[in-house]
Amino acid sequence: MNTFPSKLVEDAVNELSRLPGIGRKTALRLALHLLKKNKDIALSLGNALINMRQNINFCSVCHNISDTDICPICADNKRDKSTICVIEDVRDMIAIENTQQYMGVYHILGGIISPMDGIGPDNLNIESLINKVRENKVKEIILALRTTIEGDTTNFYLYKKLKDTEAKISVIARGMAIGDELEYTDEVTLGRSILNRTPYETFIVD
């Protein structure tokens, strides 16, 4: 792939292949696709990326990406500000919003503690969470991080930092996924779902 007939295409391929999961072959395929299609497609893609990166804001309350100083969720009066769900990034927020089961607000950490990747507590939005919990009447903090060792480490770190506040600290339930069969569920998950069993009555609401 050293013989590019065009510096312009080569530049585009170089830039595209810096994206995660996109190698040089895919990058070239994408560049050629943009060349084949209508000019507008490439121009509006390019402009959308530039626009996004140049004008993006982060919510001053929850660190969510936002076009305004305070994101639509934090600005929404119908959301319960006394319940804060702690998540890694915006994708988790979109996933939870799609369940339509949560009416509290969020706090975005921006990652999880992961010494292997050189990410410690200081690299995350932890300080601002603790201040927010101290200064406001926060009733509950729901830790909704990934269920890995790094996630558990971060949960524990947050728990230690927050346990002296008024807020109740909870973790999202771990157990069998809906639709799964016992036979095919891994032991750790199955074990956890037995330990964390819930009264059947809580189960039959609507």
Place this chain on the structure above:
Amino acid sequence: MNTFPSKLVEDAVNELSRLPGIGRKTALRLALHLLKKNKDIALSLGNALINMRQNINFCSVCHNISDTDICPICADNKRDKSTICVIEDVRDMIAIENTQQYMGVYHILGGIISPMDGIGPDNLNIESLINKVRENKVKEIILALRTTIEGDTTNFYLYKKLKDTEAKISVIARGMAIGDELEYTDEVTLGRSILNRTPYETFIVD
């Protein structure tokens, strides 16, 4: 994925997910990656795409993408202009150039005849190939299209159109890939490699 906290990010995701092979989840991952990284990365990607699409040229001789009116290969005096290799697109040219086995020039069809996709001979750069062969002293045309039914159809169409010219028409060899074992080679390929067997002497050059 309806709850985007930012119109800017939503626009970027919409544009990214128009690219082939990139769904909305991947598009969001790419957009968030660009937001996390240095501003320059998103800006230079956006600008590279806009630049490429706005300033790209196509070689007036072979239809290759090019920054100039005539592409570097067609402009190269060392290349043998009397041998034309007919290919689908630039990726094929890059693949052949990487073999360092070809010193002729190329002609880029821009696709292959595929009625299923609504692509007929008129949608391809066939007219200009025939004119080029008629007007210049072209000795050989090498058909190097994909070895599928569509490729074979296009080969046959080109053969019919070109058989009355002076040029010899050949097709790239089909047979066992280097490093393959007979046992694992499909019957059609193996059959073809027996039919198209070559004298052993041609084999032992360098």
